[in-house]
Amino acid sequence: MTEILDATDWAILAEVQRDGRIPLTELGRRVNLSASATTERVKRLEAAGVITGYHAAVDLAKVGLPVLAVVRLKYPGSQHQQLYRLLDERFEILECLRTTGDDCYTLKVATASMPHLEQLVNELGRLGSTTTNIVYSQTLPYRGPRGPRT
Amino acid sequence: MTEILDATDWAILAEVQRDGRIPLTELGRRVNLSASATTERVKRLEAAGVITGYHAAVDLAKVGLPVLAVVRLKYPGSQHQQLYRLLDERFEILECLRTTGDDCYTLKVATASMPHLEQLVNELGRLGSTTTNIVYSQTLPYRGPRGPRT
């Protein structure tokens, strides 16, 4: 049960994070391994939980959710239950991080319009005080971790 | 050039966001379509830019980056160049959003340890004033957009 990742593992991770549908033969070619050896490496990474899944990325604007915002939620009580219910119901909430500091939660939300955002923030405001920042642009869209000396 | 997504398109998006490596035949089974019809739908979504790519998700803790944090950066001048350089060099920075409000940028960073985080924040602090919040847990890990009445 080798806990450490070698350079080949990092190369594999870089490739599958860039293109999650790359064929194993092509992946093997890029990391200088045979197809079957590549398969074993990938399976091991999946089994160890290093690779947690494969997901398609969707353009938010193209599906009618052009308004992206970061909402910080300050939350006096401890009725987390209500927040969980909102996370379940409200598909506009894309991500929710629980953090240290004055604001307990940091949410990323995507809405169809400003009134739509306003309505969502109103809903969140019933749980605690909110601070909202509209996102101009994703200067750096999410990227996964890289290994040393890429 | 139909701009609107129908229920089948949303079902496809839900499936490929959940599992980006699902075979087209299985995908067709789930959305009640033949394999070839499914292929055409997916190709169209890709060509239209609705699906922007497929990516493997990696467990940050498992690759030695267990400390996740949100850093907000307040930035008096306009030397964005220096920030871009940092984004390029510093693999610990996973995401960077430019927002309205007092803090110009909101970054998501992952580091190996607290000293490592401290060093990264010091680096960022040379550009402007920073506010850092450690992430306890991802209450809701990133999920993509969902269609109406899932």
Place this chain on the structure above:
DNA sequence: CTATAAGCCGTGGATCTGCCGGTACCTTTG
């Protein structure tokens, strides 16, 4: 030196993908 384990390779059968023609339905147009 031998035994064991780990990592890699090549092969072959099962599966999936990509491309083809064909059908049904709707809209447009003469």
Place this chain on the structure above:
DNA sequence: CAAAGGTACCGGCAGATCCACGGCTTATAG
């Protein structure tokens, strides 16, 4: 009204891909 064109779907086939198998090489320990 009828013909033409467009759209979305299906089925089938050739080729590419995936996956499990056994054999080969190297490293380590006894």
